[in-house]
Amino acid sequence: MTSLTINGPARLVGADINTDYIISSRRKRVTIDPDALQLHIFEDYNAEFGQSLKPDDIIVAGKNFGCGSAMEVAVTVVRAAGISCVLAPSFARAYYRNAINNGLLPVICDTSSIQEGDTLSIVSEGNDIHVTNTSRDISIGAASLSSMMIEILKTGGLTEYLRKHGDFPSEI
Secondary structure (H helix, E strand, O other), X not given: OOEEEEEEEEEEOOOOOEHHHHXXXXXXXXXXXXXXXXXXXXXXXXXXXXXXXXXXXXXXXXXXXXXXXXXXXXXXXXXXXXXXXXXXXXXXHHHHHHXXXXXXXXXXXXXXXXXXXXXXXXXXXXXXXXXXXOOOOEEEEEOOOOHHHHHHHHOOOHHHHHHHHOXXXXXX
């Protein structure tokens, strides 16, 4: 059974956070190196928020997180900032797939009961994802992920998965 556990403080952003809010288009014209870009994360949305992010923070958003362009760098810059999980009621489809492929856990769940700084625990058991707001002792239902997706996330993304395994299992 594949499993994954993430714990950290909630960092709140709003709904409809587009990829240009995550990393500005003007920055992507200069470089797409996520390590260089992470210094500018969320600067057009809220520069103070972006500068205050710490590794292991958990981004908690409103609906439609990652809308806009399908640029993969909007995911890799989040990972470069040390963030391993984003919670939102919904994600843009391209962002969701890019997240899994790059080792960023996208959790679809109701985020309305989570407040800034709440301590969260995200645990996968088989295909199920369990979100607990440990600060408020609230369990939050979340959409499940396939065991293959969990395995890709555990190895750090699709590239690392393929390096480790060489290919996908014949039966998924």
